[in-house]
Amino acid sequence: MFQLEFMQRALIAGLLTGLSAPAIGTYLVQRRLSLMGDGIGHIAITGVALGLLTGTAPVLTAVLVAIAGATAIELVRARGKASGDVALALLFYGGIAGGVLLIGLAGQGAATLNTYLFGSLTTVSQSDLYVVVGLAVTVLVVAIGLGPQLFAVCQDEEFARVTGLRVQLLNLLIAVMAAVTVTVAMRTVGLLLVSALMVVPVATAQQVTRSFRSTFITACAIGVTACVAGIITSYNANVAPGATIVVLALAGFVVAAVVGTLLRRRHAVSAPLADEEPEVDIPEPAPHVVSSAHAHAHNPACGHPKVEHDDHVDYVHDGHLHAAHGDHWDEH
Amino acid sequence: MTDPAQHPTPAVQVTDLSVDLGGRLVLRGVDLQIRQGEVVAVLGTNGSGKSTLIRTVVGLLPAARGEVRLFGQPVPRFRQWQRVGYVPQRITAAGGVPATVQEVVSSGLLSRRRLFRPLKAADRQAAEHALELVDMADRRKDGVAELSGGQQQRVLIARALVSDPDLLILDEPTAGVDLASQAIFADAIRERVAGGSTVVMVSHDLGPMDALIDRSVVLRRGRIVYDGPPHASQTHAHVHPHSADDEPGWLS
Numbered sequence: 001m002f003q004l005e006f007m008q009r010a011l012i013a014g015l016l017t018g019l020s021a022p023a024i025g026t027y028l029v030q031r032r033l034s035l036m037g038d039g040i041g042h043i044a045i046t047g048v049a050l051g052l053l054t055g056t057a058p059v060l061t062a063v064l065v066a067i068a069g070a071t072a073i074e075l076v077r078a079r080g081k082a083s084g085d086v087a088l089a090l091l092f093y094g095g096i097a098g099g100v101l102l103i104g105l106a107g108q109g110a111a112t113l114n115t116y117l118f119g120s121l122t123t124v125s126q127s128d129l130y131v132v133v134g135l136a137v138t139v140l141v142v143a144i145g146l147g148p149q150l151f152a153v154c155q156d157e158e159f160a161r162v163t164g165l166r167v168q169l170l171n172l173l174i175a176v177m178a179a180v181t182v183t184v185a186m187r188t189v190g191l192l193l194v195s196a197l198m199v200v201p202v203a204t205a206q207q208v209t210r211s212f213r214s215t216f217i218t219a220c221a222i223g224v225t226a227c228v229a230g231i232i233t234s235y236n237a238n239v240a241p242g243a244t245i246v247v248l249a250l251a252g253f254v255v256a257a258v259v260g261t262l263l264r265r266r267h268a269v270s271a272p273l274a275d276e277e278p279e280v281d282i283p284e285p286a287p288h289v290v291s292s293a294h295a296h297a298h299n300p301a302c303g304h305p306k307v308e309h310d311d312h313v314d315y316v317h318d319g320h321l322h323a324a325h326g327d328h329w330d331e332h
Numbered sequence: 333m334t335d336p337a338q339h340p341t342p343a344v345q346v347t348d349l350s351v352d353l354g355g356r357l358v359l360r361g362v363d364l365q366i367r368q369g370e371v372v373a374v375l376g377t378n379g380s381g382k383s384t385l386i387r388t389v390v391g392l393l394p395a396a397r398g399e400v401r402l403f404g405q406p407v408p409r410f411r412q413w414q415r416v417g418y419v420p421q422r423i424t425a426a427g428g429v430p431a432t433v434q435e436v437v438s439s440g441l442l443s444r445r446r447l448f449r450p451l452k453a454a455d456r457q458a459a460e461h462a463l464e465l466v467d468m469a470d471r472r473k474d475g476v477a478e479l480s481g482g483q484q485q486r487v488l489i490a491r492a493l494v495s496d497p498d499l500l501i502l503d504e505p506t507a508g509v510d511l512a513s514q515a516i517f518a519d520a521i522r523e524r525v526a527g528g529s530t531v532v533m534v535s536h537d538l539g540p541m542d543a544l545i546d547r548s549v550v551l552r553r554g555r556i557v558y559d560g561p562p563h564a565s566q567t568h569a570h571v572h573p574h575s576a577d578d579e580p581g582w583l584s
């Protein structure tokens with residue numbers, strides 16, 4: 001099987017897809033834009049159809065249309081208008097409907113369309129592979145090299161702006177990279193399932209990781225494993241690779257969720273919450289310490305923060321506590 | 333800028349500023365000048381426009397009229413963001429993917445990091461130091477989502493302090509932070525002020541910061557209604573009765 005040239009191409013494409021989809025997916029999930037990949041995938045269908053209709057390579061037309069669509073999505077999102085939600089829905093459904101319509105016009109049937117929607121092992125051509133490799137490497141270089149900047153923008157956009165980052169540009173970069181990744185993944189998992197490969201490995205990794213870095217790395221490892229194993233299974237079972245890859249990824253998620261729960265439970269039993277504040281912090285009974293020459297008389301409206309202390313109220317005064325006691329103030 | 337020693341440019345210069353949010357003028361004709369080294373408290377009731385003022389000063393909101401200058405540069409053209417540390421009003425420090433305390437604090441260093449450059453040892457040290465300032469160094473490997481609200485707030489303070497800024501802009505930095513940690517924070521700020529830093533802080537309850545304030549500005553319905561020395565009923569800074577001989581009280 002590994003001697004077959006089309007399988008070699010499919011495995012290389014799968015490897016790169018398995019790396020780049022979770023890489024960009026980590027940033028999308030962090031910004032809570034998990035479904036963005038799905039929307040771009042829908043729009044890219046029109047791109048594929050345009051390629052088939054005009055006789056150009058569908059990979060090229062798909063990447064151009066996907067980038068245009070992703071840019072539109074990002075601009076609508078950045079505006080933050082309520083009508084933006086509807087605009088996005090129009091864009092997504094327009095993408096699917098337009099694609100199916102154009103493919104019909106191009107005289108191609110549902111079989112051709114299916115290879116783009118759910119992936120196909122046999123149809124990755126040599127020139128397709130060059131495009132896929134070039135695009136995937138670009139995505140990985142950006143996703144890793146600009147990691148700290150992208151992390152900051154996805155973590156807290158406003159803070160990122162105050163550190164002087166070009167936030168709009170970086171947001172656009174994420175959208176464009178997502179579009180490129182969709183095209184890279186098109187021949188392997190297909191346009192309808194690409195979003196799953198962006199999101200599921202990240203969700204799986206999160207079950208066992210704590211840091212962003214380890215989530216990123218684990219998600220990429222899971223993505224590669226699911227893609228390569230899925231392609232091999234798909235060859236043996238003669239089904240569309242997209243479905244097997246996503247089913248494997250989901251199975252991984254279930255396993256990780258169970259393992260993660262068990263690990264956390266065990267951790268909780270072995271290391272109970274540290275008793276950080278021992279009771280002795282509040283000595284009982286308190287010695288009677290009188291604040292001398294305290295000219296200011298506290299009252300509920302005097303502005304000093306008030307703290308409940310057993311049966312009375314203390315006033316916080318420049319780092320220490322004053323309590324009323326007869327005609328004077330006690331230090332508490 | 334001829335003689336910076338004699339006429340240092342103000343850290344913050346707000347001139348006739350009006351800000352429009354959703355068709356309403358939330359700030360109306362605000363004038364404010366903050367000299368370098370000053371510690372200013374911005375006070376006012378909920379909705380009086382404090383956060384709007386702060387957010388416009390750091391360039392997050394556009395001015396409808398007037399302008400804001402930081403260190404003499406109009407904000408839209410200001411580039412020396414490594415001189416500014418910002419703590420936003422209570423937002424959670426967590427995103428959709430787990431991130432550790434250390435990772436979040438390190439993102440405060442981006443203003444002085446170049447693109448495609450890895451974290452340097454000095455940066456790691458700065459992050460460590462900032463975490464010590466807020467007493468969170470032992471939690472550096474923990475996920476921020478697993479921290480309490482006050483602990484997350486302390487992480488955001490550390491993120492603002494990590495780049496060693498000259499101008500700190502803090503929007504209710506100690507809301508939800510316990511008294512002991514507020515005191516630690518106040519000490520950290522005091523040290524910076526002694527080193528010449530400028531501080532602009534919004535707060536409803538200054539707590540241990542009280543003694544540091546040089547000046548208070550009170551907003552009401554988007555206008556400045558008081559600008560001057562901290563006043564008893566506003567900043568809680570009474571004439572302090574403690575002198576050297578009455579501390580720390582006597583045992584009877």
Ligand SMILES: Nc1ncnc2c1ncn2[C@@H]1O[C@H](COP(=O)(O)OP(=O)(O)OP(=O)(O)O)[C@@H](O)[C@H]1O
Nearest residue numbers: 353354358376377378379380381382383384385421
């Ligand atoms: N996005 C927005 N669109 C429209 N109006 C807004 C928006 N954000 C805030 N406002 C209004 O602007 C006014 C000032 O808000 P701001 O957040 O500056 O208040 P604040 O003084 O910081 O209050 P708090 O003490 O509660 O933090 C409020 O009346 C609020 O209703």
Ligand SMILES: [Mg+2]
Nearest residue numbers: 382383384421
């Ligand atoms: Mg506010």
Ligand SMILES: [Zn+2]
Nearest residue numbers: 298299302304
């Ligand atoms: Zn008092």
Ligand SMILES: [Zn+2]
Nearest residue numbers: 309314323332
């Ligand atoms: Zn008491």
Ligand SMILES: [Zn+2]
Nearest residue numbers: 317318322574
């Ligand atoms: Zn006192």
Ligand SMILES: [Zn+2]
Nearest residue numbers: 290325329330
């Ligand atoms: Zn007494």
